[in-house]
Amino acid sequence: MAKLSLSEVSKQFNVDRSTIYRAVRNGRLSRSADGQFDIVEVIRCFGDPEPKSQKLETSKQEIDDATKKLITHLEHEVKKYQEREERLMQQIDRMQTLIELKSVAPATAVPQQDATACDTSTPQRATNTELTKNKEEKLEKSFQSVAVAQQHATARDTTTLQHATVQNMAVPQPKKRGLFSRVLDAVLSDD
Structure with missing residues (x-):
């Protein structure tokens, strides 16, 4: 008859060592004097070994x-990041275009006087250059309004700062004194 050691029984029958010890203690499984288990008894106790x-x-x-x-999860994540990158690149392109327009608009805009056509009965067609000038004028006006708003905000901040400075000048702050000098003044003033 074939004999198995404790570790071999544990591996072949997929049984924990504590379960084998419990079976021996309860009398369901016997062990020979050399510590080996008979394979027939192990099969009777734990069933057939699982095929590897x-x-x-x-x-x-x-x-x-x-x-x-x-x-599949990683592929999905890669697609999400690619879409995000594409959106961000488009946003960068839009911002660069706006920056270019801002730098070009003040230099090319020419102030024009308000002029009306002599013949108002015939409709006037605008040329591409006139349309471009109109767009540039609109951009120039929007940039000017932003600049004016910034000037107003700056002026408001400086007036607030000046007002605060004047208030600080009007009220003299008492000199800070330490504990020792206050105690000394109190002792000397009592005399």
Whole structure:
């Protein structure tokens, strides 16, 4: 008869060592004098050993499933980041265009006087250059309004600062004195 050690029983039958010790203590499983277990008794107590190939097959399948899930998750994340990058690049392009327009608009804008056509009965067609000038004028006006708003805000801040400075000058602040000088003044003033 074939004999198995404790570790071999544990591995082949997929049973924890504490379970084997419990079975020996309860009398369900016997152990020979040399500490070995008879395979027939182990089969009677724990059933047939699990085939190794089946365990490996199931573990490989579980690993493959987990790997596939991870791959699909990562692909989804990559797509999200690519879309985000594309949106941000478009936003950068828009901002650069606005910056270019801002730097070009004040230099090319020419102030024009309000003029009306002599013949108001015939409709006037605007040329591309006139349309471009109109767009530049609108941009110039919007930039001027922003600049005026900034000037007003700056002026408001400076007047508030000046007002605060004048208030601080009007009220003299008492000189800060330490504890020792206050005590000394109190002692000397009592004399």
